[in-house]
Amino acid sequence: MPAVNEITELTFRGFSAQIRIGDRPLTIYKPHYDEDTKTASGWIASEPGKEYLVCWKKIEVTEYAANG
Numbered sequence: 024m025p026a027v028n029e030i031t032e033l034t035f036r037g038f039s040a041q042i043r044i045g046d047r048p049l050t051i052y053k054p055h056y057d058e059d060t061k062t063a064s065g066w067i068a069s070e071p072g073k074e075y076l077v078c079w080k081k082i083e084v085t086e087y088a089a090n091g
Contacts, residue, residue: 030050030051032048033063034063036061037082037084038079038080039080041079043075044076050067050068051065051067052065052068
């Protein structure tokens with residue numbers, strides 16, 4: 024299990040994302056959120072030979088207006 028203050032999920036603009044090996048969420052280091060580019064990023068430690076899962080979910084409904 025991650026330590027209490029470790030970040031294991033990025034949440035940004037109504038979505039959340041997590042990287043897992045099996046049932047274990049990986050710690051996300053140096054999370055960064057950028058409203059200008061509408062991106063969230065961070066890095067995880069690799070584990071050679073291990074398969075990983077990218078888990079994401081929409082956590083809120085957000086409406087964006089577009090003009091054309």
